[in-house]
Amino acid sequence: MQIGFAIFNGLTVGMSIFLVASGITLIFGMLRILNISHGSFFMIGAYLAYTIVGTEPDSVIGLAGGALAAALAMAVLGLVINVAVFRRLRDVGEAYSLIATFALLMVCNGLVKAVWGVNYHSVSAPEALAGAISYGGFFAPIYSIAIIGLGVLVFLVLEIVIHRSPVGKIVRAIAHDPWMSNLVGINTPLVYALVVMAAFFLAGLAGGLLLPNQSVTPQLFESYLLQSFMVVIIGGLGNIRGAFLGAIMLGMIEGLNFLFLPRLPGILIYVVLIGFLLWRPQGLFWQPGAQTSDQHEVMTGGVPSSFPPRATKTRIAIGVVLAAVVLSLPEWANQGLLFIVGFALAEAVLALSWNLLFGYAGLATFGHAAFFALGAYLVGFMLRDGGGVPFLVLLAASALVGAASALIVGFVALRRTSGIALGILTLSLGEILRRVINYTPELGSDDGLSGIPRPVVELGLFSVDLTSERAYFWFLAASCGLIALALWAYTLSRNGRILVTMRQDPTRAEFLGIDVRRHRLYAFVLSGAIASLTGGLYAPWAQIVTPDAASYLHSTQPMLNTLLGGSGFFWGPVVGSAIFSALGYATRTFAGLSELISGAVLILVVLAAPGGILGLGAKFGRLRRRRAPTAPDVPAMQRSAP
Amino acid sequence: MLEIQGLDAFYGASHVLQNLSFTVPAAGRVSVLGRNGAGKSTLMKSIMNAGPRVRGRLALDGRDLARIPSFRRARLGLSLVPEDRRIFPHITVVDNMTISAAAAGERVALQPERLLSMFPMLQPLRARYGSQLSGGQQQMLAVARGIAPNPKFLLLDEPTEGLAPVIVDQLATAIVQLCDMLGTGLLLSEQNIWFARRCTSRVHILESGRLVFEGSWPEFDSDPDIKQRYLSV
Numbered sequence: 056m057q058i059g060f061a062i063f064n065g066l067t068v069g070m071s072i073f074l075v076a077s078g079i080t081l082i083f084g085m086l087r088i089l090n091i092s093h094g095s096f097f098m099i100g101a102y103l104a105y106t107i108v109g110t111e112p113d114s115v116i117g118l119a120g121g122a123l124a125a126a127l128a129m130a131v132l133g134l135v136i137n138v139a140v141f142r143r144l145r146d147v148g149e150a151y152s153l154i155a156t157f158a159l160l161m162v163c164n165g166l167v168k169a170v171w172g173v174n175y176h177s178v179s180a181p182e183a184l185a186g187a188i189s190y191g192g193f194f195a196p197i198y199s200i201a202i203i204g205l206g207v208l209v210f211l212v213l214e215i216v217i218h219r220s221p222v223g224k225i226v227r228a229i230a231h232d233p234w235m236s237n238l239v240g241i242n243t244p245l246v247y248a249l250v251v252m253a254a255f256f257l258a259g260l261a262g263g264l265l266l267p268n269q270s271v272t273p274q275l276f277e278s279y280l281l282q283s284f285m286v287v288i289i290g291g292l293g294n295i296r297g298a299f300l301g302a303i304m305l306g307m308i309e310g311l312n313f314l315f316l317p318r319l320p321g322i323l324i325y326v327v328l329i330g331f332l333l334w335r336p337q338g339l340f341w342q343p344g345a346q347t348s349d350q351h352e353v354m355t356g357g358v359p360s361s362f363p364p365r366a367t368k369t370r371i372a373i374g375v376v377l378a379a380v381v382l383s384l385p386e387w388a389n390q391g392l393l394f395i396v397g398f399a400l401a402e403a404v405l406a407l408s409w410n411l412l413f414g415y416a417g418l419a420t421f422g423h424a425a426f427f428a429l430g431a432y433l434v435g436f437m438l439r440d441g442g443g444v445p446f447l448v449l450l451a452a453s454a455l456v457g458a459a460s461a462l463i464v465g466f467v468a469l470r471r472t473s474g475i476a477l478g479i480l481t482l483s484l485g486e487i488l489r490r491v492i493n494y495t496p497e498l499g500s501d502d503g504l505s506g507i508p509r510p511v512v513e514l515g516l517f518s519v520d521l522t523s524e525r526a527y528f529w530f531l532a533a534s535c536g537l538i539a540l541a542l543w544a545y546t547l548s549r550n551g552r553i554l555v556t557m558r559q560d561p562t563r564a565e566f567l568g569i570d571v572r573r574h575r576l577y578a579f580v581l582s583g584a585i586a587s588l589t590g591g592l593y594a595p596w597a598q599i600v601t602p603d604a605a606s607y608l609h610s611t612q613p614m615l616n617t618l619l620g621g622s623g624f625f626w627g628p629v630v631g632s633a634i635f636s637a638l639g640y641a642t643r644t645f646a647g648l649s650e651l652i653s654g655a656v657l658i659l660v661v662l663a664a665p666g667g668i669l670g671l672g673a674k675f676g677r678l679r680r681r682r683a684p685t686a687p688d689v690p691a692m693q694r695s696a697p
Numbered sequence: 698m699l700e701i702q703g704l705d706a707f708y709g710a711s712h713v714l715q716n717l718s719f720t721v722p723a724a725g726r727v728s729v730l731g732r733n734g735a736g737k738s739t740l741m742k743s744i745m746n747a748g749p750r751v752r753g754r755l756a757l758d759g760r761d762l763a764r765i766p767s768f769r770r771a772r773l774g775l776s777l778v779p780e781d782r783r784i785f786p787h788i789t790v791v792d793n794m795t796i797s798a799a800a801a802g803e804r805v806a807l808q809p810e811r812l813l814s815m816f817p818m819l820q821p822l823r824a825r826y827g828s829q830l831s832g833g834q835q836q837m838l839a840v841a842r843g844i845a846p847n848p849k850f851l852l853l854d855e856p857t858e859g860l861a862p863v864i865v866d867q868l869a870t871a872i873v874q875l876c877d878m879l880g881t882g883l884l885l886s887e888q889n890i891w892f893a894r895r896c897t898s899r900v901h902i903l904e905s906g907r908l909v910f911e912g913s914w915p916e917f918d919s920d921p922d923i924k925q926r927y928l929s930v
Contacts, residue, residue, distance in 0.1 A: 228788070232783055237747065237766070239796055239799060240799035243768060
């Protein structure tokens with residue numbers, strides 16, 4: 056009986072997810088944009104519908120009417136987003152379009168917090184849907200049946216329109232070859248707009264109709280975001296049938312999880328997803344033009360290639376001045392600012408280590424925070440409860456643990472996946488770690504490890520007391536500086552130059568006799584070790600580590616910092632971290648404003664200056680020097696010509 | 698009438714076409730010859746606004762095409778058959794012929810039956826998917842798809858590339874017949890002089906993005922130096 060219930064529940068979950076996932080897969084199938092913000096638009100739909108129907112919708116018509124109104128409003132919003140953002144993303148690389156949609160997510164979430172506040176609301180199902188049907192001991196809520204019915208209905212409509220109608224032929228023609236579709240007279244911009252509107256309509260509809268299923272909070276986007284992504288990835292990006300099957304699979308796995316691992320909710324799906332990605336990185340159904348492997352060139356296509364920065368006199372002078380300013384901070388800055396700068400330093404090094412993979416090795420990973428959390432938890436736990444292991448040994452251990460786990464992950468993952476599949480794989484690993492920590496009481500579960508003491512470093516003859524804030528700040532700043540310089544030296548070495556060669560063209564690098572896989576693995580291990588070491592340095596500074604350190608949201612921070620600063624420049628991630636921290640500091644007192652502004656800045660950077668802030672600087676620098684216009688930009692269609 | 702005045706085209710920083718000017722009269726048939734990399738394909742794509750960045754004036758029947766997007770140019774009566782054919786693989790031969798009906802605009806599109814009778818080679822393949830055709834069959838279908846919306850000007854980009862001689866012959870016959878029948882203008886980019894001679898009445902020669910010769914076939918033949926200088930490999 057319990058099995059029947061679990062399956063039924065699983066189906067309900069699966070169909071709810073499908074409503075969001077179908078929109079993601081539609082947009083990807085047509086525009087080749089992986090819309091990370093779709094979960095947030097679903098959330099806005101839910102809030103809109105909630106504003107219309109209130110907490111107790113009096114009838115099914117009321118609920119459905121609210122959902123429809125929200126859906127129409129979302130369709131209009133979709134049109135706006137398409138014109139303002141999506142249309143422009145066709146000119147930038149895939150990694151940048153991911154970042155841009157992530158920035159949209161931040162803007163949406165900030166907006167929701169600013170408009171509706173951060174409180175919980177719950178909506179009850181109207182009376183007609185509140186009951187249940189029981190049949191021979193099997194018991195099914197009417198509301199769940201309605202959701203399953205809706206999911207199947209949406210699937211059938213999409214299936215018929217896309218695969219069995221004249222409209223579908225045109226839609227699929229554009230998916231196959233947008234350039235030629237234009238030349239045979241199809242108004243592709245219009246079709247794109249309609250598809251985006253349909254996807255947003257579905258998100259709004261789902262948001263409204265699923266109101267009674269969950270509490271309305273600013274965290275609502277999250278539950279649907281990751282799961283819809285899994286569904287889309289399992290099904291094969293851009294494929295509606297795949298998304299539908301993927302949704303059913305996801306529901307079933309959630310049901311199994313509930314039956315067999317009730318203490319670790321939601322973890323089985325990640326395990327299955329990882330296995331699935333390793334087995335079949337392209338998803339259940341292959342969609343033409345949506346290869347998820349061999350996409351390094353596409354992923355990093357927009358990254359400007361960098362010349363190794365030389366240590367000129369000006370640069371050294373800038374470095375010395377900056378170091379002096381940072382090191383003098385404890386003398387004049389207030390406590391709040393000092394804290395922010397400490398965090399920013401750790402985030403900057405984390406971002407540098409991520410960019411070693413992205414900007415140098417051409418690998419985009421989405422789970423970098425997992426390494427950081429490993430180090431942070433290791434050092435935090437041992438300082439608090441470990442009993443006297445010297446701090447420097449702990450730091451070395453955190454680097455080693457990071458390197459070892461990166462070796463294992465990299466050895467398996469780099470063999471089988473690349474491109475988006477690698478991104479999702481690393482993201483899943485990070486989420487597994489977060490959930491494991493979350494459900495481990497010894498590590499403080501949800502609340503994290505608090506009250507981590509700052510250490511005294513014994514150096515035999517003398518000891519250095521780092522227990523005061525200013526002492527630890529100096530230690531942290533000096534360590535971060537040293538790590539950054541060491542990494543910089545590495546990128547200038549032979550190995551670093553090999554990495555750049557590989558990113559530019561892995562195949563040709565292979566022809567030159569470079570063992571591409573081995574060098575990628577080196578980079579992966581080094582990057583993991585540094586991320587973990589940074590976590591270890593961070594724990595005594597913050598004195599608290601929570602499972603959020605491992606979350607995918609934290610994983611995106613180094614990406615955002617890197618792209619904002621400019622991934623083609625070694626010091627780009629540092630510039631990005633500084634700007635993000637400053638933005639966060641300036642807007643810290645307003646709920647949602649920080650996300651709103653950071654997101655908006657990021658979108659602007661991606662759309663206006665894909666080379667990041669430093670890229671912009673370099674462009675202006677060239678302009679000044681040459682007193683001549685720069686090379687004209689290559690239009691989007693260029694990719695298919697000549 | 699298709700007018701091209703002072704056309705410059707760029708790919709990134711490279712200046713591919715430089716100050717090109719010529720006109721193709723209504724129902725006129727013009728070849729553009731030139732070596733690899735001379736800018737023939739860039740010219741075709743520039744006319745459709747389908748790739749290169751373009752400067753200069755393009756006009757169709759006196760109407761300035763300025764910044765009109767490709768799909769609207771197609772509807773106005775320009776139809777490009779690209780050199781890589783770009784047959785839609787997921788739909789049948791007949792569907793490939795009808796999908797371009799969108800480009801007919803106010804003109805009357807040609808029915809698939811009529812096209813099939815002009816390209817007898819495609820007749821038995823009508824229900825095949827685009828992905829199941831050979832290179833020659835794809836080229837035939839690409840031309841059929843291009844002429845289906847009954848355009849004012851058909852732009853053919855190196856249609857004979859990689860085709861067997863017998864197919865090239867059939868293709869020339871079909872193109873001449875269709876253009877005669879429909880009064881379609883033709884702008885043909887080619888390296889195959891024999892084929893160009895069968896299909897067109899005037900010759901333009903491109904060399905490194907510049908127009909270096911313009912004239913009729915007898916004029917072209919009267920100066921053997923031209924062929925030697927610009928076209929021989």
